[in-house]
Amino acid sequence: MKSECDLVVVGSGAAGLACAITARKRGLDVVVLEKEPVFGGTTALSGGVLWIPLSRHGRQQNPADSVEAVRRYMQAETGRFYDDEAVQCFLDNGPRMVDFFERDTEMKFISTLYPDYHPSAPGGVNIGRSILAAPYDIRGLGKDMARLRPPLKTITFIGMMFNSSNADLKHFFRATRSLSSFFYVARRLASHVKELALYGRAVQVTSGNALAARLAKTALDLGIPILTDTPVKRIVMEGERAIGVLAAGPGGDRRIAARHGVVLATGGFPHDLRRIARAYPHVQRGHQHLSPTAEGNTGDGANMAEAVGGVVDIRFQEPAAWMPVTRVDFGKGEVGVFPHLLDRYKPGVIGVLANGRRFTNESNSYHDVGAAMVKACEGMSETAMWLVCDKGALSKYGLGYVKPAPMPIRGFVRNGYLIEGRTLAELAARAGIDVTGLEQTVREYNRDAVRGEDPAFGRGSTSFNRYLADPEHQPNPCVAPIERGPFYAVKLVMGDLGTFDGITTSVVGEVLRRDGRPISGLYAVGNDRASIMGGNYPGAGITHGPNMTFGYVTANHIADLAAGSTAGRRGAQERLAA
Numbered sequence: 001m002k003s004e005c006d007l008v009v010v011g012s013g014a015a016g017l018a019c020a021i022t023a024r025k026r027g028l029d030v031v032v033l034e035k036e037p038v039f040g041g042t043t044a045l046s047g048g049v050l051w052i053p054l055s056r057h058g059r060q061q062n063p064a065d066s067v068e069a070v071r072r073y074m075q076a077e078t079g080r081f082y083d084d085e086a087v088q089c090f091l092d093n094g095p096r097m098v099d100f101f102e103r104d105t106e107m108k109f110i111s112t113l114y115p116d117y118h119p120s121a122p123g124g125v126n127i128g129r130s131i132l133a134a135p136y137d138i139r140g141l142g143k144d145m146a147r148l149r150p151p152l153k154t155i156t157f158i159g160m161m162f163n164s165s166n167a168d169l170k171h172f173f174r175a176t177r178s179l180s181s182f183f184y185v186a187r188r189l190a191s192h193v194k195e196l197a198l199y200g201r202a203v204q205v206t207s208g209n210a211l212a213a214r215l216a217k218t219a220l221d222l223g224i225p226i227l228t229d230t231p232v233k234r235i236v237m238e239g240e241r242a243i244g245v246l247a248a249g250p251g252g253d254r255r256i257a258a259r260h261g262v263v264l265a266t267g268g269f270p271h272d273l274r275r276i277a278r279a280y281p282h283v284q285r286g287h288q289h290l291s292p293t294a295e296g297n298t299g300d301g302a303n304m305a306e307a308v309g310g311v312v313d314i315r316f317q318e319p320a321a322w323m324p325v326t327r328v329d330f331g332k333g334e335v336g337v338f339p340h341l342l343d344r345y346k347p348g349v350i351g352v353l354a355n356g357r358r359f360t361n362e363s364n365s366y367h368d369v370g371a372a373m374v375k376a377c378e379g380m381s382e383t384a385m386w387l388v389c390d391k392g393a394l395s396k397y398g399l400g401y402v403k404p405a406p407m408p409i410r411g412f413v414r415n416g417y418l419i420e421g422r423t424l425a426e427l428a429a430r431a432g433i434d435v436t437g438l439e440q441t442v443r444e445y446n447r448d449a450v451r452g453e454d455p456a457f458g459r460g461s462t463s464f465n466r467y468l469a470d471p472e473h474q475p476n477p478c479v480a481p482i483e484r485g486p487f488y489a490v491k492l493v494m495g496d497l498g499t500f501d502g503i504t505t506s507v508v509g510e511v512l513r514r515d516g517r518p519i520s521g522l523y524a525v526g527n528d529r530a531s532i533m534g535g536n537y538p539g540a541g542i543t544h545g546p547n548m549t550f551g552y553v554t555a556n557h558i559a560d561l562a563a564g565s566t567a568g569r570r571g572a573q574e575r576l577a578a
Helices: 014-025 041-045 056-061 067-081 084-104 138-147 167-173 179-199 207-221 273-279 300-307 366-376 391-397 410-414 424-431 435-449 463-467 544-577
Strands: 007-010 030-033 049-051 109-111 130-133 232-238 241-247 254-258 262-264 320-331 334-339 350-352 384-390 419-421 487-499 510-512 518-524
Touching: 007 014, 007 241, 007 254, 007 300, 014 030, 014 041, 014 084, 014 207, 014 262, 014 544, 041 207, 049 544, 056 084, 056 109, 067 084, 084 109, 084 544, 130 207, 138 207, 232 300, 241 262, 262 300, 262 544, 300 518, 320 366, 334 487, 350 435, 366 487, 384 391, 391 487, 419 424, 424 435, 424 487
Parallel strands: 007 030, 007 262, 241 518, 262 518
Antiparallel strands: 049 130, 109 130, 232 241, 241 254, 320 334, 320 487, 350 384, 384 487, 419 487, 510 518
């Protein structure tokens, strides 16, 4: 372990690695410290999508998009938390960041067809702002392949990953109905089984695993040490300046001096039980919360920043990116968390509360459905919803962790994950849902659903609703009646994809004191830093996009200061010599 460097980055997710790589490319000597035995953080578990308006990819898809349109959209989305300086910095540097990483690193992006999550809002668009990390063969990491955090088990199929772009999954949903999709799936499965036999894991990775792997490959090739199993205990201060960190390691505690700064990139605080008890409304009520984020994201950055005078306020109405989830029992004491990313959009699937009533458009974004769920369950005994469907929808689309036909379902019924009833009344009784309420809700829903309509909540009314639905189901890809038993349900509770609230910083990432003065030498990026989105979720990738962009901005700011201080020292030496 080095005892001195130019820059210490604490955390190995996308934001931290983007910052480290940019700084190294600017000539700084950088060390990345990671407390867990694997690198990649929550990035490696994520969808790997970045919301970067006006990148070259987006301009090719949507040449009519403009700075003015993006600014209107962000003003509409962020409301009173709109920060013109930060937004301008993001718009200026996001496309530059993409070009830099594609030109000078292993990073490659591909376009997606994602609409903004609120495409009908002022400035919203139907395509062109979200990009995706290209798939990657992690054998390129060599021996460090074993240190890459595996993907979230619940969203793989026997360890095989799917693209977040949705195109990949469509073949799997159509495998029993389309010959071309059948052969596509057969090829994928054969290749994956071979990888498992040779390497014990998938080596052709996608989504966030590909994003983390590509960034790590670049960092390691540049000679940036990524020291895993190396938790940082505290920031070392000299007066009011951060000059390094105290880190633990195999050989005991060790100080690492940082000539030009310390960057906190520890992933926010989704597993800091003390802090989320203050920040999350449903946790304040004593209700359950399950986060599929990296378990090491326990608020270390926030705690260390506060210890030296930084500020971590709970300011946003929605302090985290909400994600409705289910608890999955793998057996033998192993438990996972399944994020409900796709099933809610499918025709013939609705969501109800314990009273049996619907409460929102289930085809809205996970964050919007989560926010509606938290609000709707105020005053109830738990924050929970049940997704309900009939046998036909279950066979065609699956439900939660339950896969579509011909995959078996009896094991999920036996362990209680999937609730089954011959009638809606039987389903409701077994699930703990009000029987009369559920029967009335389905009756009212079916009356319009037979025509593909949902006047109550407007399923399928936006391009985003329809994007993740079933385009082959018409007239509305999001709406079908729930008619023929047996009927099925899964129970969802609240989870998150990471925190929005965080350390107060300047636009360039300087950690600020309560009076607004920066703490010299201390910076925060990624989910450690308060989100510029103000607790809102405008589109796919609104964490990775700003996080990598501001990691890039912060690194360039530090490098500029370092160049200035070097030039200043050189000038002073020359004057003394004269």
